[in-house]
Amino acid sequence: MSIKSPFTPPWWAANPHIQTILPVMFKVAKPDTFRQRQELPDGDFIDLDWLGQPQNGDPILVITHGLEGSTESHYVRRMLVEANKAKLCSVVHHHRGCSGEPNRLARSYHSGDFEDLAFTLQQLKMYYPDSPLYAVGYSLGGNVLAKYQGSKQNQSLLDRAVIVSAPLTLSACAKKLESGFSTVYQSHLIKRLQKKMLEKLDNHNLVAQMPLSKAELQQLNTFYQFDDKVTAPLHGFAGVDDYYTRSSALSLLKHISKPTLIIHAKDDPFMTEAVIPTQDELSAEVNYELHLSGGHVGFIDGGWPWKPRFYLEKRIINFLLTDPQVSSRKGDTA
Structure with missing residues (x-):
């Protein structure tokens, strides 16, 4: 089946490493966010960075970053900017120790730990009970989000979710990073x-x-x-x-019960084909996009090397704020 908004890289960004590295070099300006410290039940804390101040009933987008990422990450900055343009209040959920201050406990965060994200979503639902909740997770944060969706199933507090460049099979991804330019x-x-x-x-x-x-x-x-x-x-x-x-979240995709978009690039230098689910591994609520190129959280689709344009934010906003009839488009491939 075809995708509504197909991704095609420009000739100068066809290489997966250009797709992966160039966005880091040309970040958009960081929006002005305000920070909320959230105390956790085990005595630790995480920080939330907000863009916008929602009223109960307003939709809220939760952004969860990748390994060692933060509000400073290029993809988070772009998502904040585009969400703001779409009049969508957004909040960055930092993993423990990633907001610029060490967390209090010896433990940290990891690819399968969705309890902190679940706590954030519970808090949001308590303070904004009538607000639709959306989420987008990148890389490690994408695997965390996939685990949350697949584990919670109908109990997920999210109305819609998007997962980008997630290492759904951790062992294969770790092995990939031990060779070549990776x-x-x-x-x-x-x-x-x-x-x-x-x-x-x-x-x-x-x-x-x-x-x-x-x-x-x-x-x-x-x-x-x-x-x-x-x-x-x-x-x-x-x-x-x-x-x-x-x-690893791959085995949980078939249990996802809320509309969820998963985006991968086949040339992602952080991954192998082991992260690519089969049709039998996807629930009817999962819309899976596998693109031939795009690198790792790259997906440059135009502009120029010094001012690249991106596919991700447009696609994410489109999925979250429209009704793409997810179940009828499962397994789209570009």
């Missing part, structure tokens, strides 16, 4: 994660709860190693394989 992305992100863990190892209130020493932390060069020695033990998993199996 190792550049892995190295950059591992260094950022190590920096945060080093800060916790320097915190006398947390050091005893950390599962490894500074010297051991600095020896971790791959996501597989980091997730085995840090992520898994900090978050109650038996090891990296247990973490990857239990946190």
Whole structure:
């Protein structure tokens, strides 16, 4: 079947690494947001960045970022701008420790942890009971959102959701990042994660709860190693394989009961074809778009290298604010 708004990259952005890296270099100006600190039941906190002040009944878009992302991320900035143009109030849900201030506990966030997102949505529904709730999740945040949708099913508080460039099969994605140019992305992100863990190892209130020493932390060069020695033990998993199996969202897509759009690029340098669901793995409420190109959270569809234009925001707004008859268009491919 055809897509209403097909994505086609310009000739100068056909390469997946250009699609992935160029948006980072040419960010739109950050909108003026205001911050709300949200205390969590376990004594930790997360920060919400708002653009707009909704009244009860106004729709609200919740944006959840990728690994080590924030309101500063290029895709979050663009989504805030486009949502504002569409008169849609939006709020960025930061993962623990990603809003510019370390979180209080030894634990952090991970690809399968949707409880903080669920808490944010519960709070929003309590304060704005008549407001439709939408969400868009990118990369790691997309996997988190997919897990929420598939786990909560009809109990999901979201009216609609969009999932972009999500690593739905974590083990395959970790393996992909160990070879070729993809190792550049892995190295950059591992260094950022190590920096945060080093800060916790320097915190006398947390050091005893950390599962490894500074010297051991600095020896971790791959996501597989980091997730085995840090992520898994900090978050109650038996090891990296247990973490990857239990946190991957692919097997939950068939249980999603609320309209959900999933967008992938086949040339995503963070992923392999293992993240691509079959028709049998999709519920009738999932609209799946697989594009031949687009990189990782890229999808540049025009403009010029110094002023790129993007497909994602237009597609997301269209899906959230119109009725595309999701069930009749399941499995669209470009």
